[in-house]
Amino acid sequence: MDEALWRKSSYSGQEGNECVEVAILGEGAAVRDSKDPGGGHFVVPDAAWTAFLTEVS
Structure with a gap:
């Protein structure tokens, strides 16, 4: 997983408390x-x- 390109969800909270990456x-x-x-x-x-x-969706 070291080479995986992680992206933060655009639906994650603006305050950074509810962040999911895919x-x-x-x-x-x-x-x-x-x-x-x-x-x-x-x-x-x-x-x-x-x-x-x-x-x-």
């Missing part, structure tokens, strides 16, 4: 808390990530 991977997407980037992440498979985006 890195698009070949097999899906990784999600982490931007306030604690070394605290871990989870990977979501392509189909689940697509379903999530469909539901929230």
Whole structure:
């Protein structure tokens, strides 16, 4: 994950207290808390990530 390009959600709070970052991977997407980037992440498979985006948009 050292080479992953992390992007902060445009829906994250302006005060920086509710920040989520996403890195698009070949097999899906990784999600982490931007306030604690070394605290871990989870990977979501392509189909689940697509379903999530469909539901929230």
